[in-house]
Amino acid sequence: MMKNWKLLILAMMLVMALALTGCGKTEPAEQGKTDEKPFAGTTLELLVAYGGADKSFDAFTEATGIKIEWLEMSTGSALAKLQAEDGKTTADIWFGGGVDSYLNARDLGYLEAYKSPELSAIDPQYVDKDGYFSGLALVPAGFIVNEDILKEKGLEAPKTWEDLADPKYRGEISMPNPAISGTSYAIVSGLIQAWGEEKAWKYFEAFDSNIDFYAKGGGEPLEKVGAGEFAVGVVAITGGTFNVGETRPTRVVYPQDLIPWTPAPIAIFKNTKNLDAAKALIDWYLSYDGQNILREADARIMARSDVDAPEIMSGLDKSKLVKFDLERMGKERVVILEKWKGLVGEK
């Protein structure tokens, strides 16, 4: 009896010791076994806000030998966490999401500048000029509609942003809170940049009166529209958005007047202990092969001009894309969101 207890206590002390020390350790990077894969065995941690990106990770690991651990986290949350942790995240790479958060993180000094040799093939519009982040793809904003519900309510699918402010859609629209969703913020900021402050805010006021409440995650409108809780969702248009239509009566609609967008960026965290591997990852994802594989994982218009737009996105009229000043978008974030909050109140 007593012996058992001694053993148990011993075991518990061991457990305690393990819990406190063992788990914190990172596996030491193994020496490169072959010249082709100098980082084989290294593990990189990714904070991911790029729906479907995980499907490309196996291909990446196969190509480079670098293993990936990842966590899906909206960029807003990730930025908040970075701040709370004083930039000391254990993650190495930030993958996708809203560019505004990247701009903030850059200004806070959480990011490592890196200009990949592959950048030559990429439209500079998508890339930070000092190399703090690079664009992986283009994410346009648009609508998803539930055909059943529209039919039931006798509604047309909205065609333009103006349409959304029509009172006939009252209570039938779901859009994420721009404070949380990068896409939503890109819409707000994009409309302001395209229409000018006055027109945009006037529009938002009308739009807001159609909204019951703003969703608290970027993916929420997709599910709610799919399940028929709402007729129209304001969303980022990616492969995932089209995928909903495979099982549900939904359809993607590109606004005919303006298409706000954001680049899906990628960046290295300053705190990384695997800088070279991280650079290798960025190089790979910006490479022709990487971009193609990523496009397969989630259908998007890729940043590389030599990679074709996916089939399902062929309907996108690139000329309608908002001419975006990303820097301005980042700088105005606090002010815009403050004003937004004043406008929508508690929603």
Added chain:
Amino acid sequence: MGIELKEITQKYGDLIAVNNANLFIEDGEMIALLGPSGCGKTTLLKTIAGLLPLHQGSILSNEKDISKLPPQARNAAMVFQNYALFPHMTVAENVAYGLKINKCEPSLIKKKVEEILDKVELPGLNQRKISELSGGQQQRVALARALVIEPAMLLFDEPLSNLDQNLRVSMRRMIRKIQQEYRITSIYVTHDQEEAMSISDRIVVMKDGVIQQIGLPGEVYLKPRNRFVAEFMGTANLLELNEHDRIIQLLECGKWASSRDNCPVGASNNRQKRCLLFRPEDVEVGAEGRFEGTVIWHETIGSVTRVTIDFAGNEIIAEIRNYYKSGINCTTGEKIRFNIDLAGDSHIVPN
């Protein structure tokens, strides 16, 4: 209120807690249910109160069957071992509870509560919390709470077992006094024979759910029906009667004849073993005693000294009064002489 129990049997699952109990309690009588723990006495009490559903048999009150009545209709009040006072009420509220339930006038309640608290010698404690009272005081509150509704029947469930010895003696006198004053039919459950003898009119001795004997305190003490009762009712010297040599010895002492008629030993064909019972006070220690034994133990409790004597392989307990002055030597291992007074009270019981 006279109460009659007819062929009552109570079971818990397969366990028979009370087995075919028959008892008649006179109006105003105090009955003690006496027995070791687990003998069924508390079960019987709760059955009478209606707190346990009756398994078999019937309970009559003044020849009216009350077996099916719910407890609140039986007009009985119970005093519990741990008092069962309501901890969220004051002394006065506890006592007033039964009256309030029966929708008494507030002014009348107040008067009655005061009166009864005086009676149990607890005046002035009305507003105390229960937790602020000593054990003895709590017991009095419990008594007052039971008395105040003027029940036809008072039921006591080992009410004094949590109290100190001295308090117990004074409390039992109070209970007896009040019971006699109000002439309430009462049933008192206890495992303490002294308490039973001092408090009750009649004693019901129980064992294993079976009533062993019903009688006046003197009867159960002096004329126990069996060995169990004899031993339970106080120190008993019991000599088995199948050993002829000792019986002859006893017969020789000359005093045997008078009690012989009670139980003709010689003529006994009965296979059942029998014992001769005598109490320590029947043994007279003195130099002129007829028998001789060896002292194996003695202890003095105040003015009484008890001596355990080894008498031909049997242990006999004797009592000596004022040992220090008597000049008797009870040193362990010494021989001692004694007489057994078999006149009158000695008794033969089945083994």
Added chain:
Amino acid sequence: MLLELKGITKLFDKDNGIRDFYLTVAEREFITLLGPSGCGKTTTLNLIGGFLQPDRGEIWIEGRDITHLPPEKRPVSTVFQSYALFPHLNVLENVAYGIRFYRKEKKKQALSLAREYINIVRLEGYEKSKVGNLSGGQQQRVALARAMATNPRILLLDEPLSNLDASLRQSLREELKSLQRQLGITMIFVTHDQSEALSLSDRIVVMDKGYAIQIGTPREIYFYPISDYVAGFIGKSNILTRVGETIMVRPEDIKMAKNAQGDYTISSIIFMGQHTEYIISAEDTTLEVVVVGKENSKFMQGDRVNVTITHQLGQTGQGDRFVVPELK
């Protein structure tokens, strides 16, 4: 002296604790602390055992101050009220516990020693029993064996018999006393039962409200109580006031004789088996009389009797220490 308590004071609050307590205990002595609940007797025991630290005063054993020694280092052992046997251990393990930790014996040796103590208390065959399955009397013996197994210089017993049936109490009382005599163990015994105290002790300490009221042999205590409190606590007593003096008489020291013109009338009879209690009253006095044995059959309720007092306390010339408080 084996044990000396020198002016121990330990107060929990105004009303609870012991005050200025002196006691010396000789080798092989059996001392009883007697008093009602709350009088401080268990506190005293716990102070000796080391479970409490006194506010003031010292405790010495065999000429050494142990006041600040922790319980596990004191040469005393306690038999607790309700025994405090370890429910998760069997009888043998319970008894071996102290041998292992106090005497620091190896486990095997401890178990074999424990067996011998179990034999002393006659529990052979119960070694492997769970203590929860034993009867009260058996548990009591285990507790005794466990306490003795550390070879204590003093054995402390805290109401060890109070949880037992009356008849079992009687027989264990005898066993305890004979064990003490034969093994020569010094014992300090706590009880509120006066008959236990009188029958077992070499000396009795009568306690009240934290004070030791009287210390003496059972005989001294019973026959020469120092106050009415002691007299009342030990046995019953009648207080009588006669011309100029107050005396105390034990109920059994009053002899009654039937007399049609007697001063007293028997107002109540309570038959108690071995004795019978009578309440007799005259115009201004009520006496309690106890008749032991068979004389009881002579008296009936309502009989008139005369009384003779065969022994009394408080009479001049007797040298008795009885001090009577003011009477109404």
Added chain:
Amino acid sequence: MRCPRNMTLLKNKIIWKGRGNKSPLSFDVLIDRVILFLVVGSLLLFILYPIFMVISTSVYRHGVFSLDNYRDLLSPGNLKLIKNSLFVSTLSSVLGTFFALCIALYTFLQKERIRALIYRLLMITLISPPFVSALALIMLFGRRGLITYNLLGLSVNPYGWQGIVLLQTLGLISLAAIMLISTLNAIDKRLILASRDLGAGTLQTLHRVILPSIYPAILSVLFLLFTINMADFGTPIIIGGKYKVLATEAYMTIFSAADLGKAAAMSVLLIPPAIIAFYFYRKNLEKNNSLADGVKALGGEGLDFRLPLFIRIALGIITGLFFFLMLLKYGNIFLSAVTINVSGKLTFTWKHIEAFQFAYLPAVYRSLHIAVIAGILASVIGILLSYYTHRRQLPLMKPIEFIASLPYIIPGIFFGLGYIVGFNNHPLLLTGTTAILVLNCTFRHISVGNKAANAAFENLDRRLEMAARDLGASPVRILTTVIFPLLKSTFLLSFINTFTACMTTVGAIIFLVSPRNVVASVLMFKDITNGHYGLGAVVASVLIIVTVAVNLAAIKYLGREGGKQYVA
């Protein structure tokens, strides 16, 4: 005993005087000190320090001391939040307590077997990952709910304060009912007998004796529910729609505005009501304990106690309805795991389970791992704390014990925030490690084990330890040979409680996860807020099944040990 056979036993007198001369710091005493130091030190470091860090974060803005964060909080918009919080919490707590009382009474009056059954069911319904109730509500009773829309053809908007109140009420009924049943069982049955004996009928007895006896417990339950509801941010996030409460906003402030100072200030604001509620809870509990003092249950006796029929029916309906709703909830979770909701119609799919298999298994293992370690640590520390505080009665332990109870009463977000700001620097750099999750889970639940141990110690004869000491055992020996063996069932009880809580917790650890140490409950939360309801439902199902299995195993083990102490 008259004839000891071996007198030599007593002749080998120990030279006891030598014993006292040993160095006072013997090995055992040293170990004892080390354990004490570890317990106290860890409590200060992992509870007091993070709490202090949150408060200090809230009063510093850009490195300068300022009360701006608090000033901002007093804006009308934020006052509205406080008002909202108080409103829904009060309403949910009162309703929750009321229904729990009905269920507890109903259970109390049933026969032993049914009573045990209801109790078991309540125990199982305790195990509920957060947010899934909200999810079930939306799916069943929402705008396209299976019941409201498909069966009844209604389109009900579940978003708003009504939804929050409904879910918070339902969510805590099990916990409250279990607590109340325990108290009802602890009532001295003789009180009920006495009352009836004195002429009171069953209804009168209920009204005048039973309810007043458990009144303190009712109050404590009420306060406890209030505290939990105040700190609940998950339910309002999912079902609140535009109705916002303080806890939600604290969460959103961090995750959208990344304004730690303001979020810290908001969570500090949640503390006073929690502390006040806790104070009443404790005060009432103490009173309750003194009431339960000296209680002995009457074993085996069939207590004949029947309330009037209409009351019995009402109680029965409430109980039945509750369990029906629970059935719907769990059924819905399991159903959602294998279906897809198309405009309110369900289609079967393996998709979610496949998705789960690939990505989530490591997180589930990690959850298990963390919950087991935290369960053991929290129970051991809780018991030790109780031992040092109440049995050894060491000075200054009472305040330490209060510190240990803080994480339980303060909102989870607050505690998580404290860890993230407290442990992001050397030498206390724990960011992103599994250790930080283990520590957070452990110290958040110390007070569960501590309370269980306190209760166990109450029932454990103090003389047992006195006897052990008397027999020469040092404090450490007493721990290993008496305390731990006797508290085995307490340990197990505390272990399951902590384990269950850790498996399903989100609030406190949502800030602490990183790619390397993410756990299943957080993934589930992310899925649900991102609208991947099917995947969320799979994770929820797995969590429920694993936790229920562990609970059942523990109950079975306890049953074998003969421990009747399995009461929450």
